[in-house]
Amino acid sequence: MKAHFFERLRTSVEQMIAIETGELNVAEEYIHTVKIPDVKNLRIAQRLKQQEFAQMLGVSLSLVQSWELNRRIPNGPALKLLIMLERQPQLFETLKAL
Structure with a gap:
């Protein structure tokens, strides 16, 4: 270096x-700060199991579990998607249809 x-x-x-x-x-x-969505509350509000939520977002079950336990922090496209879902819960229906 x-x-x-x-x-x-x-x-x-x-x-x-x-x-x-x-x-x-x-x-x-x-x-500059970014509020990290509460992944567990977001998932529970939609009555989704962790596996269903993971499949909907296109991530692994272990990643969702890590987010919920605050072992990892969502970043990149996943963070943006979670923020969008938190602000506009009706987008869950769009994701379910994909």
Whole structure:
């Protein structure tokens, strides 16, 4: 690894730690958060078993279980789909039809 890349990485990590410990404040416009959907409540509200929910989303049963136990956090297209389903539950019917 080139020295300047390593130095930038080290500086970024130090800044992250300073932010986490409250030693460094960041302007609100630089803070972006995404609310992670409550996968279990979303599934239960639709009266779906974990396996049915997994098949509907095109993911594995173990992934759904990990989301529900907070061992893993949904990301990428799955996160976007879950957010859409949370905001527009009628989309479940569309997924069931696929």
